[in-house]
Amino acid sequence: MRITRRTMLQGAAGVAAMFGQRASAVTEMDLGDIRITTVSDGYLSLPESFLIGDLPRDEARAILDEAGIAPGGFAPPCNVTLLRKGTQTVLFDAGAGPSFMQSAGRLPGTLAALDLSPEDITHVIFTHGHPDHLWGVIDDFDEPLFANARHFIGRVERDYWMDPRTPDTIGAARQSFVAGAARRIALLGDRLETAEDGDMILEDVMARMSAGHTPGHMSFEIGEGRALVAGDAIGNAHLAFARPGWPMPADQDPELAARTREALLEELAERGMPLIGFHLPGGGIGEVARTGEGYLYVPRA
Ligand SMILES: [Zn+2]
Known part of the structure; x- marks a missing residue:
């Protein structure tokens, strides 16, 4: 058998399945003629400081304990x-x-398990330019992985990562993010198109500015209020729901991100609109319920 990238990836997916890891999609949601599937890219491994930072420690710890963190x-x-x-x-x-x-970067294997190759992807739409969302778009040979796809990102987001001042303003902790994003955006070149707040990227996909986690972060409304692909605007299932107004250390502009998060959670609860979160558990599809002080994530899976 000739070894190609595709057969290698299929092999990798098989190995993952053998070890009982999640190698296929775990959550599906049918919205009429639209089928939504969340596919795993793996997971991140982060220090607790990334969650708690300067937040009130005892109160935060109690919420995390309750969530099993x-x-x-x-x-x-x-x-x-x-x-x-x-x-x-x-x-x-x-x-x-x-x-x-x-622990991340498993998307090609997960897609292969669904019988999809990168060439089958027709559109790639970015919520923002952080490594866990953007870096997988370029393959080991510095070529766009999704060779037949149109690519979209918020214009504000693209401009931020390409701005020569960003390395001086982003802070030491995220320094490597800038070079990584700028390099990939440059490699995509003309293949990367930009979107503005309110743009209909596709008939069923509306771009919605949801800034704060990054300066040009976008979420995407599917159909008319049928679901929201929230990206990292709602970044976890515990602190972000229980205390949405807290400034979270994972967000680049914590105050703005908190306002964005509060508004989105209230809207999702009010409209009864399903939420798809990049870092939420159980495949990331769920609903938002109001509680006394904040909100609760109710996973579908
Ligand atoms: Zn992320």
């Missing part, structure tokens, strides 16, 4: 959203690729 590190899942309708096969974000974290 033990002190030390935590491992949020990465759910890439796949939308299929007619001839459209659309990915929201591209995963981390091979060079960010060992």
